[in-house]
């Protein structure tokens with residue numbers, strides 16, 4: 001396949017000899033540390049920001065409470081098919097059993113390499129009404145969730161169904177993205193996808209009128225596991 | 228870059244006479260501006276963050292070769308493929324070849340200005356590949372057979388009534404001007420496309436050298452679907468869109484969404500490092516990142532290299548009084564507004580685009596709002612100068628300047644001329660409160676879209692002499 005790598009790089013090197021790049025320095029000075037946030041303040045901030053974006057948050061003090069909240073949300077949405085992360089990836093013990101006991105089925109997200117098989121599988125996944133995930137972290141300044149992919153943590157769970165329920169431990173709150181990266185400097189080596197999600201999908205492409213739920217979920221509910 | 232066959236002046240004329248366009252532009256750019264201001268206010272030390280963002284961009288470009296090599300090595304380490312494309316045709320060739328290899332029939336696309344720059348859709352369609360734009364704004368203009376008029380809001384030149392008609396006609400839904408219903412209809416239509424597409428093509432906001440990661444920001448979820456559902460993901464980026472590390476990325480993201488749409492952060496910030504791995508159940512099996520040069524490496528060595536700091540937020544468009552009057556299409560180029568007025572001639576050659584640097588009153592609003600403080604007015608002047616040197620000056624301007632220098636170097640003649648224009652202009656403006664509605668040729672072009680003030684009763688020279696006599 002055509003590759004102009006050498007040609008492009010050598011033109012860059014030639015140009016850099018005469019480049020007029022105002023304020024360019026040899027290094028960018030290091031930043032004063034992003035700092036640690038205080039949990040209660042971060043929690044309050046996170047909830048306020050999420051709400052501004054049109055998402056909702058629910059505070060749970062125990063596994064039982066969290067399960068109760070999730071089941072209630074599921075009943076409100078309706079439908080029995082879910083996309084969900086595996087039990088080991090979620091901070092609430094006993095959730096998987098509770099879902100099963102209540103008659104919910106969880107689709108396994110495993111897309112084939114083969115084109116036709118892949119499409120068929122996607123069509124069945126598309127039927128799910130709710131996706132359940134366990135966030136790696138929450139960013140207080142923007143109300144965003146950090147979702148890291150893996151075999152047990154499919155990306156589609158937070159993407160395909162119209163409702164997304166995320167479980168987040170309040171001990172995993174960070175003041176902002178910079179402090180999150182400082183705590184997880186090698187995060188991109190662990191998986192192919194890290195997504196920050198701030199509230200429901202939206203668009204303003206028609207006369208800047210805000211619409212929620214375009215291609216991604218219209219409803220984002222965060223269950224805050226505070227124990 | 229494709230040069231349009233209608234002249235710049237004809238396009239501007241048309242835009243200025245278009246009432247519907249004005250309504251749409253006013254609604255959109257005005258809102259964008261208000262939202263940007265309140266979002267920046269939510270940043271504790273907005274000025275310091277912008278300074279840092281500028282430092283990062285400047286520093287990265289000053290070692291672009293090294294950062295690009297580091298980026299490419301790390302993408303490959305993560306299992307991705309990297310391709311360098313010297314120009315648009317190279318990029319199109321590479322994408323077509325990947326498509327052939329994977330027997331691709333349908334492509335879903337996220338928003339990508341690089342793809343517009345290379346006219347990729349046309350290149351794919353000529354190989355019988357169906358291309359579906361999935362960003363709502365892009366989808367609308369694809370149905371309309373148009374090009375984006377704004378980097379951030381591709382369809383902001385259209386009113387909801389126009390979009391309602393368009394959807395009714397093209398995807399056979401009952402006419403509605405309710406954005407909620409239109410959005411729902413587009414969602415349903417596009418959902419199937421995502422699930423059935425063989426390949427996803429996206430843009431890239433930043434490539435992170437230290438980790439080999441690409442970062443894509445978006446609000447709708449179409450970007451995440453494009454890069455998750457299909458078997459193959461092709462990401463298109465300009466060679467200048469690199470940042471050194473994740474911390475730098477977090478700085479850029481603090482200013483990008485705020486400047487673009489007035490959000491603190493976009494709904495989705497998608498960081499992709501290689502194709503799916505270790506048994507991941509979704510995500511593409513192959514990831515190709517194509518780095519487009521198309522003149523950028525050459526621009527890097529010029530006086531307008533600073534335009535490569537741009538992070539495509541669109542704030543300068545919304546702030547620009549010229550853009551707000553004429554809209555994006557009048558520029559005739561892929562990149563519009565102040566950034567486009569500098570970038571287009573830089574990439575495509577001043578000979579073909581000599582009019583664009585003139586499309587500015589040099590008021591400085593663009594520099595004021597730019598999150599990385601790019602000095603656009605300075606570069607517009609550089610390019611105007613280049614245009615003049617290239618002999619690309621309008622005949623009437625050249626004649627005028629000759630007459631001017633002939634006159635001002637002869638005091639008696641100058642005095643006579645100023646007296647004449649003063650009385651002439653006051654006569655012409657007498658019925659309209661001191662504003663001239665129509666200047667005589669060759670100056671008529673000026674008054675076609677604006678009024679010209681009559682000269683003062685006394686010239687500066689007369690006032691000066693009078694006050695010194697006292």
Ligand code: SF4
Nearest residue numbers: 537538540541543597
């Ligand atoms: S020049 Fe500055 S304001 Fe304009 S699009 Fe680029 S970054 Fe934004």
